[in-house]
Amino acid sequence: MMASFKTRSARPQLPANQGAVPVVNLTLIGFVVVAVAVYLFQVNSLATKGYEIRELESQIKEVRQQNQQLQLAAAELESLESIKNKVAELNMVAVGKADFINAAPVVVAAAR
Secondary structure, rough: OOOOOOOOOOOOOOOOOHHHHHHHHHHHHHHHHHHHHHHHHHHHHHHHHHHHHHHHHHHHHHHHHHHHHHHHHHHHHHOHHHHHHHHHOOOOOOOOOOOOOOOOOOOOOOOO
16 A cells, blocks of 8 residues: 655645735835925925924014114104214314305316
8 A cells, every 4th residue: 555645735725815915015005105205304394393483583682672672772862962972072162154155167077
């Protein structure tokens, strides 16, 4: 009697369409990983931009306050009272009558 042995391959035979499943799974996992990385990058970028916007708005507020203070100081310096005080400090005197020289009208022609 002879024993009949069937030879089996070390790897079981899979149907033709099951070999592509791991490739599709790896591709989908890759897409998910890339999508999560892009999402995290954008969320981080938006948080950073929000912080920068708050900083810039704070700077704008400070500059506007400084501008108002400078405008107030300029208005005070341009006031008549301030000018009179400055005239007295510099020992200036008022002009009685000013004499002006009338110059003959100047005629100008274009050179060609």
